[in-house]
Amino acid sequence: MGILETTPASVYLEPGELFVGTRPTEVCTVLGSCVSLVLYHPQTKLSAMGHGKLPSRSCSHGSANGVKVCRMMGDFVSCSTHFMLSWFHQMGIPSKELEAKLFGGAMMFNLPGKEEASTVAIGKRNVETAMDMIRKERLHLVASDVGGPWGRKIFFHTGSGEVKLQRLRKTELDLVNPLEIKES
Numbered sequence: 294m295g296i297l298e299t300t301p302a303s304v305y306l307e308p309g310e311l312f313v314g315t316r317p318t319e320v321c322t323v324l325g326s327c328v329s330l331v332l333y334h335p336q337t338k339l340s341a342m343g344h345g346k347l348p349s350r351s352c353s354h355g356s357a358n359g360v361k362v363c364r365m366m367g368d369f370v371s372c373s374t375h376f377m378l379s380w381f382h383q384m385g386i387p388s389k390e391l392e393a394k395l396f397g398g399a400m401m402f403n404l405p406g407k408e409e410a411s412t413v414a415i416g417k418r419n420v421e422t423a424m425d426m427i428r429k430e431r432l433h434l435v436a437s438d439v440g441g442p443w444g445r446k447i448f449f450h451t452g453s454g455e456v457k458l459q460r461l462r463k464t465e466l467d468l469v470n471p472l473e474i475k476e477s
């Protein structure tokens with residue numbers, strides 16, 4: 294639409310952060326064993342994206358009356374997903390109308406001071422938790438790139454719902470995001 298068009302804003306998501314938005318934005322993040330669930334409503338272009346470090350904990354979120362925000366919400370795949378879905382519900386959008394994309398959950402090897410098995414398990418459990426919620430909420434999963442030994446850099450264009458993905462070698466990931474794999 295010519296003259297009214299403006300350059301989209303861009304946002305970088307740190308581990309444990311969350312994005313929800315109503316305007317065209319480029320949301321970028323870098324993932325190792327963390328996962329990003331990208332949610333997009335094609336009709337309204339409302340968008341959300343998480344960057345969860347750990348799978349889940351028992352917590353209650355969302356009701357007809359509002360959205361409950363818990364402490365460290367963005368750190369957990371379960372909490373951040375509940376929050377994003379509640380936000381869409383508050384905007385009048387049911388889960389089944391959303392397009393979901395899932396990225397990350399790498400099985401990262403050779404981390405100093407870490408048991409190999411446990412770091413592999415975090416990525417896998419993050420993906421399993423996200424997939425469970427996708428099934429339970431009957432989200433329409435339209436794309437995913439999960440697991441494997443590599444990190445990922447993703448760019449989510451909320452105006453179109455498009456996600457561009459780069460796979461990263463372990464060394465590149467350490468440079469960009471050295472704190473990501475820490476388990477609290």
Ligand SMILES: [Zn+2]
Nearest residue numbers: 352363366372
């Ligand atoms: Zn929570």
